[in-house]
Amino acid sequence: MDSAQGARARMVDALRRDGRVRSGAVARAMGTVPRHLFLPDSTVETAYADNAVVTKVVDGVALSSASQPSMVAIMLEQLDLHPGQRVLEIGAGTGYNAALMARLVGGAGTVTSVDIDEDIVAAAAEHLAAAGYPDVVLVTGDGALGHPAGAPYDRVVLTVGAADLRPEWIAQLVAGGRLLLPLRVRGSQLSVALDLGVDGLLRSASVRSCAFIRLRGEGAGEEQVVALDDGGWWAEPADPAVALPDRPVMRGALDRPGPETPLGVRLSAADVWDGLGLWLALAEPATFRLLARDGAAGSASAAELVEIGGARATLAVPGAGGFVAIVQDDGGGPARVRCHGDVGAELAARVAGLVEAWAGAERPHSADLRLTVSPRGAPRPVGECVVALPSATVLVEYLRAPVG
Ligand SMILES: C[S@@+](CC[C@H](N)C(=O)[O-])C[C@H]1O[C@@H](n2cnc3c(N)ncnc32)[C@H](O)[C@@H]1O
Incomplete structure (x- = not known):
């Protein structure tokens, strides 16, 4: 067994142990x-480590x-x-996932x-040829439009994050086909497998948490992160249609911490990004993620945000003259809701109540969700x-x- 084969076998064993790989196929x-042939500029060790490689x-x-x-x-x-099966992937990247899918659907x-990007497609073609998957059809184009020339597909999969369900992707599916995509829902990115029903609605078969690079091109949607100052404080509204208070109000409120309400929970990065984040944003569409980056990341205020992959972030809900934010100390102890600026105690109480309701519901997260999608023109879900x-x-x- 060569070193790449050994590293690959260890990778699969670890993915099985963690429950990521479930099926024999x-x-x-x-x-x-051979993932290393799709990452020719990386070492074998890097290619088989459980990390994304930019x-x-x-x-x-x-x-x-x-x-x-x-x-x-x-x-x-x-x-x-x-x-x-016939599969359309949007986001060829290195070609690795396309090769895996080619192996799964076989010669038929x-x-x-x-x-x-043309350069990405050219590199993917080289990788696929080197790895023995020359039959994958590569196309340079904007995947927002799908690829009608090869439709219909049994599966359409995006490996890039979307903020919309484009009608093209649905139109290019066979009846009963499955669309799988990283979809932004109220600020959380969810990997949603959606089955197309005979009634034209799509129903989720499974939902998982994910964090993908955003779609570029026609389907890119609006930039969602708003700078609050030049120092590294940012806000990411869960619902881009809900306006945040003015930036000076928000920035000023950051420097004016007020009363706190203790909570009975301690939060992880996954809770902020996925579980509680989505729960709050579904109940309070004005919820935003407060992010401390660059210069702000090392500040004393940022130390009370939740550590997420070396950066700091938390959940916050705006009021008329500021916002309430969920903070917690690095050293342990439960989180608190803190007023910033001129916000009333009612908002803090409402947010604290929502957090307690989430904890009382046993901290549901993405895997506990069911999504039903009505494409434009189909009856609106109730x-x-x-x-x-x-x-x-x-x-x-x-x-x-139920949502609290
Ligand atoms: C995370 S990478 C995909 C990883 C890939 N599946 C692999 O196995 O290596 C996301 C890819 O989506 C591509 N992308 C972004 N916007 C796109 C669009 N509108 N249409 C097609 N591809 C797009 C990017 O160029 C990037 O290569």
């Missing part, structure tokens, strides 16, 4: 496709990467591929993979939490508990 595919950066922004093997495995399990199936996207409405329900 995905284990065999990930145990066969492969293209422009002006400090990562535009392409080989996704983290855990995430690749989670999405392949969600996709549920079978021999003979087809994989078409689209990327928006329910407590209906989220409007540009081309569709999404009914979001918790499988375990």
Whole structure:
């Protein structure tokens, strides 16, 4: 066994142990496709570590990467591929996931993979040829439009984050087909597997947490992160349609901490990004994530935010003259709701009540969600939490508990 083979086998064993790889088919595919040939500039060790590897950066922004093997495995399990199926991937990147899918659908199936950048497609073609998957069809284009020439597909999968459900992706699916995509819902990115029903609605078969690079091109949507100052404080509204208070009000409120309400919970990065973050944003669409980056990341105020991959962030809800934020100390102890600026105690009490309701519901997160999507033109779903996207409405329900 050469060193790449050994590293690959260890990667698959670890992914199985962690429950990321569940099926024999995905284990065999990930145990066969040589990831290091898709990352020719990385060492074998890097290629088989459970990390995303950024492969293209422009002006400090990562535009392409080989996704983290855990995430690749989670999405392949969600996709549920079978021999003979026709698949469209949007976001070819290195070509690694396309090769895995080609292996899963076999010689009787087809994989078409689209990327928006010509240089990325050219490199993916080299990798796929070197790894023995020359039959994957690569297309340079804007995946927002899908690839109608090869439609219909049994599966359409995005490996890049979307803020909308484009009608093109749905139109290019066979009846009963599955669309899998990282979808932004009220500020949380969810990997959602959606099955197209005969009634034209799409219903989730599974939902997982994820963090993908954003779609570029026609479907990019608006920039969602707003700078509060030049020092590194940012706000990311959960619902871009809900305006935040003026930046000077927000920045001023940051420097004016007020009364605190203790909470009975301690929060992890996943809670801020996914579980509690989504719960709050579904109940309070004005929720935003307060982010401390660069210069602000090392400040005393940032130390009370939750550590997320070396950066700091927390959840906050605006009021007329400021906001309330959830803070906690590094050294342990439960989180608190803190007023900033001129906000009343009622807002703090409301947010504290929502956090307690989430904890009381056993801290539900993405895997506890069910989504029902009505594309534009289909009957609008009815329910407590209906989220409007540009081309569709999404009914979001918790499988375990109602939204507080
Ligand atoms: C996370 S990478 C995909 C990883 C890839 N599946 C792999 O196995 O290496 C996301 C890719 O989406 C591409 N992308 C971004 N916007 C796109 C668009 N509108 N259409 C097609 N591809 C796009 C980026 O260029 C990038 O290569």
